[in-house]
Amino acid sequence: MIPILFLLSVVVFALAKAMPGDALSGEIDPTKTDPQYIAEMRERLGYNDPIYIQYIRWLTGFIQGDFGKSFKYKMPVSDLIKERIPNTLFLGVCSLVITYILAFAMGIYSGKHPYTIGDNAIATFNYIALAIPIYVAAIVSIYFFSFKLGWFPSTGSVDIGLEKGTLDYWISRFHHVLLPALVLGAFNTASYTQFLRNDIMDNSRKDFVRTARAKGTSEKAIYNRHILRNSIIPIVTFLGFDIGSILGGAIITETIFTYPGIGQLFLNSLNFRDYAVFMAITMMISFMALLGNLIADLLYGVVDPRIRLE
Amino acid sequence: MSTATETTRSLAARQKSPSTWAIAARKFRKNRLAMAGLSFILLIVILSFLAPVIATQDITRVHFDQVEKKPSVEHWLGTDNNGRDVLTRLIHGGRISLTIGFSCVALVILIGTLIGAVSGYYGGKIDGLLMRFTDFVLLFPFLPFIIVINAIFIGKISGVWSLIIVISLLGWPGTARLVRGKVLAEKENEYILAAVSIGTKPYKIILKHLLPNVLSVVIVQASLLLAAFIVAETALTFLGFGVPQNIPSWGNMLSEARNSNVLRNKPWMWVPPATVITLTLLSINFMGEGLKDAFNPKSSR
Numbered sequence: 001m002i003p004i005l006f007l008l009s010v011v012v013f014a015l016a017k018a019m020p021g022d023a024l025s026g027e028i029d030p031t032k033t034d035p036q037y038i039a040e041m042r043e044r045l046g047y048n049d050p051i052y053i054q055y056i057r058w059l060t061g062f063i064q065g066d067f068g069k070s071f072k073y074k075m076p077v078s079d080l081i082k083e084r085i086p087n088t089l090f091l092g093v094c095s096l097v098i099t100y101i102l103a104f105a106m107g108i109y110s111g112k113h114p115y116t117i118g119d120n121a122i123a124t125f126n127y128i129a130l131a132i133p134i135y136v137a138a139i140v141s142i143y144f145f146s147f148k149l150g151w152f153p154s155t156g157s158v159d160i161g162l163e164k165g166t167l168d169y170w171i172s173r174f175h176h177v178l179l180p181a182l183v184l185g186a187f188n189t190a191s192y193t194q195f196l197r198n199d200i201m202d203n204s205r206k207d208f209v210r211t212a213r214a215k216g217t218s219e220k221a222i223y224n225r226h227i228l229r230n231s232i233i234p235i236v237t238f239l240g241f242d243i244g245s246i247l248g249g250a251i252i253t254e255t256i257f258t259y260p261g262i263g264q265l266f267l268n269s270l271n272f273r274d275y276a277v278f279m280a281i282t283m284m285i286s287f288m289a290l291l292g293n294l295i296a297d298l299l300y301g302v303v304d305p306r307i308r309l310e
Numbered sequence: 311m312s313t314a315t316e317t318t319r320s321l322a323a324r325q326k327s328p329s330t331w332a333i334a335a336r337k338f339r340k341n342r343l344a345m346a347g348l349s350f351i352l353l354i355v356i357l358s359f360l361a362p363v364i365a366t367q368d369i370t371r372v373h374f375d376q377v378e379k380k381p382s383v384e385h386w387l388g389t390d391n392n393g394r395d396v397l398t399r400l401i402h403g404g405r406i407s408l409t410i411g412f413s414c415v416a417l418v419i420l421i422g423t424l425i426g427a428v429s430g431y432y433g434g435k436i437d438g439l440l441m442r443f444t445d446f447v448l449l450f451p452f453l454p455f456i457i458v459i460n461a462i463f464i465g466k467i468s469g470v471w472s473l474i475i476v477i478s479l480l481g482w483p484g485t486a487r488l489v490r491g492k493v494l495a496e497k498e499n500e501y502i503l504a505a506v507s508i509g510t511k512p513y514k515i516i517l518k519h520l521l522p523n524v525l526s527v528v529i530v531q532a533s534l535l536l537a538a539f540i541v542a543e544t545a546l547t548f549l550g551f552g553v554p555q556n557i558p559s560w561g562n563m564l565s566e567a568r569n570s571n572v573l574r575n576k577p578w579m580w581v582p583p584a585t586v587i588t589l590t591l592l593s594i595n596f597m598g599e600g601l602k603d604a605f606n607p608k609s610s611r
Contacts, residue, residue, distance in 0.1 A: 004446065015458050016458075019461055020461075127595065128592065130595060131537075131591040132591070133545060133588070135544070136564070136584045136587060139564070139573060140584065142573060143574070143577065248453070251453055252545055252548075255549055256568070267549065267551075270458065270461060278458075282451075285451045285454060286449060286450065286451060289449055
């Protein structure tokens with residue numbers, strides 16, 4: 001994992017350096033600012049040093065938790081990210097909960113009653129949800145739920161002027177996060193539902209189910225205790241990948257809802273050539289993906305002891 | 311006795327059992343949803359690529375006297391902020407979006423199949439090295455990396471092509487893994503051993519013996535990729551990081567909806583591209599499912 005992270009840091013740094021322009025060319029109006037001052041600033045920030053020295057300086061700082069300073073926001077990147085991460089995590093967790101609740105409800109129903117009208121309806125819904133791109137879902141839901149019905153706010157993460165920590169504050173936050181989380185969560189159920197449905201169908205034909213029926217276990221207990229426990233195994237491993245994509249998975253949604261999270265910060269940092277922010281976020285997103293893979297591997301072993309033995 | 315065997319042989323020769331492709335084609339034709347999807351895609355493709363002939367209105371000129379007109383007889387789907395006809399732009403936009411989609415699929419299939427086949431056929435060190443590399447590229451977060459690399463290329467190569475190259479550069483690992491897995495399984499067969507034993511050159515074995523047998527998987531994968539890449543293009547353009555503003559594409563048209571005034575009060579500007587994108591993706595998915603089903607020997611429909 002360490003060598004991969006090292007390689008990744010080289011790639012990210014190289015990409016940042018290969019991008020045209022730097023923070024100074026984006027921020028300062030060259031007609032108004034003294035070119036000598038810009039040159040001085042470049043020198044002072046070390047933009048004229050050889051590439052490898054710049055890389056080593058960035059990497060050593062990064063390992064020690066110093067991600068540099070944002071040019072746009074005039075504050076340390078770590079503070080900036082610390083400010084945004086709770087929002088993105090909140091959105092990510094809410095959307096995951098929605099996905100799992102919906103997928104479990106639909107998957108269990110479909111697995112129990114395969115090839116019925118309900119099963120077909122669920123399959124149709126998942127098919128359509130899979131085909132609708134997230135940004136289309138987002139703007140359509142803003143149009144209906146925010147503009148036409150006025151149920152949800154369409155921008156931001158909390159109403160202005162509420163004191164942190166109060167009940168109103170949390171209600172407002174939840175109110176703001178619900179629509180993006182629904183868009184993100186409800187349109188992502190297809191693979192989970194399909195997986196659960198097929199697994200339940202497979203398991204319900206197995207011998208242990210026949211045994212359970214033969215000894216007179218109620219149908220409810222068979223499905224909820226015997227089958228579901230086995231069918232959860234493949235789903236649990238999805239969780240690892242979900243955790244891996246929590247930070248980087250909501251870039252589009254956050255931007256459309258102007259929700260102040262990591263994804264929105266990332267796009268802004270690219271627009272303003274704010275490299276310190278951009279590199280830190282890219283590293284974090286990649287690291288989370290790597291971590292997600294690791295968690296998925298570990299979860300395999302936790303839920304299925306047969307894998308641990310090998 | 312000998313005549314009996316002869317008749318059975320000649321019978322067998324006359325009633326040749328249908329090939330894999332014939333069976334797949336028959337199954338596909340029977341699948342109504344898949345055929346509907348295919349027809350819709352063909353319709354969109356034909357309309358889009360005939361754009362210069364059927365939609366002759368100038369899409370670059372700004373008409374200040376016809377700004378933001380509602381749908382009417384003159385402009386079937388209304389006009390946008392610059393007085394351009396929405397329908398005309400929709401047709402021209404389809405050309406760009408589909409060109410990007412199909413080009414990316416072609417490039418990704420080419421790269422992925424090449425790497426996957428070489429990796430699976432040779433195995434050993436080459437396999438280890440190529441698969442490590444594949445895993446590494448797979449680790450890159452897709453959307454952020456495309457945005458970044460595209461920002462590097464965009465000034466140097468014309469907008470559409472830079473996006474095609476960048477998506478292809480990052481999109482191939484899944485296909486490579488898939489092809490490698492299939493090749494690994496396929497090369498254990500005796501006919502490959504036979505080909506090796508008579509001294510067939512490796513590239514000939516890969517091209518003539520292995521690839522035809524993994525082609526069905528690649529075709530299904532291509533249909534899935536087409537949907538994924540059309541989504542990628544439109545999403546990036548929607549965010550303002552894809553195709554430049556002056557080129558009409560479905561993503562560019564949809565990005566007008568980021569202006570909340572347009573989103574709230576002028577749905578005719580963003581509903582058409584949103585609908586067309588969704589229908590196209592739905593059709594591609596139906597077609598992909600149909601193909602998967604058609605090539606699956608276990609499904610007997």
